Amino acid sequence: MLLAIPAVGLLALAVPVAADGAPTVTVRSGDTLAEIAGRHGVSASALARHNDIRNRAHIRIGQVLKIPRPWTRYRVRPGESLGAIARRHGTSTAALTRRNRIKDPSLVHAGQTILVPVKRAERAAPAGASPAVTGRRIPTGWTRYRVRPGESLGQIAVNRGTTSARIARVNGIGNPSAIQAGRIIRVPRKAATRATPARRAWVRYRIRAGESLGVIAARRGTSSAALARRNGIDNPSLIRVGQVIRVPRGTPGPLGRADGGLPSLSVTAHPRVAQAAGRSDVVRLINATSRRYGVDPRLARAISWQESGYQQSVVSSTGAVGVMQLMPGTAKWLAQDVVGRPLNPRSLADNVEGGVAYLAWLTRRTSRRHAIAGYYQGLRSISERGLYRDTRRYVANVEALIRRT
Secondary structure: OOOOOOOOOOOEEEEOOOOOOOOEEEEOOOOOHHHHHHHOOOOHHHHHHHOOOOOOOOOOOOOEEEOOOOEEEEEOOOOOOHHHHHHHOOOOHHHHHHHHOOOOHHHOOOOOEEEEEOOHHHHOOOOOOOOOOOOOOOOOOEEEEEOOOOOOHHHHHHHOOOOHHHHHHHHOOOOHHHOOOOOEEEEEOOOOOOOOOOOOOEEEEEOOOOOOHHHHHHHOOOOHHHHHHHHOOOOOOOOOOOOEEEEEOOOOOOOOOOOOOOOOOOOOEOOOOOOOOOHHHHHHHHHHHHHHHOOOHHHHHHHHHHHHOOOOOEEOOOOOEOOOOEOHHHHHHHHHHHHOOOOOOOOHHHHHHHHHHHHHHHHOOOOHHHHHHHHHHOHHHHHHHOOOHHHHHHHHHHHHHHHHO
């Protein structure tokens, strides 16, 4: 049996406060520690420590969890002492000393960056207009938006097609990581996506980590052979990161191919990764795992086909493994903060569960379009730099695959 039973799934019921005034949540059926932590702007590690939880996978329905105050970076000003900073942020010198591993509290210096708790006043912003917006020039097309529990400025920026730095600048937010649920800010209105007419001019393209000539060809509506001929490449498998090649601009069809077929895939079989199952078995596993995580199976299947062609025996040049092209580092993070158990990317069941769990994590934080983009480019990169051109191609390919299933 390939499927693993999930620890606990999703949904938390907010409870106003505990006896000591700390916010709490009551665990409901389907919750995980990581998801509760994400919705309240804290890490799963901090939530576990605050509630003396040793095994993050073992939280129980009805358990009441205290939510720790989130911490943020703070630069020490001239003349400030650790005690003064502690009083200003509603904590103790001892707590600051422990969190920042400061051996001698008297030896903090101006310009030093430390972690401090977010002020309670900042966490409970008034429901009305944000003071930060008052008196500021708001760009045309921007509208009011109330920050939801667990949202970061970067996630809001991704959904609104802008950057976290610009939202912070417009709203006078000095510390983008300290944005709190309930605060009213100004954000760009959502605009309808417009299709760009296909153009077949050839343009310069710099190869990025993890890309193969076949993957680039699929996104550009051509073949790896055509790219190899145009660029004088004798061996298509010997391209390197940073190499500049010529590629067609635009895509002639929904999947980047004139014949409308599935994108060509250029993958490398790895002797240490076993081909554990046929295509139909992989599809059944993806469907079952997607249902457990509340992910649209069509989305998971499209991502898997785009990444690997449903093949577990492939490893990219950057070390991404298997059906969902799971990076070992990503698998480790997912195991710790999302899935709640160890994941082996070289195991078909673990690979699928890791990829689907990552999609579930992404889709809970942003739109489907940006979840697809985030799987390829990463949400932080998107919030800071916007969508790369090849990321848009990737999204278009995946969305077209979804429509075909």
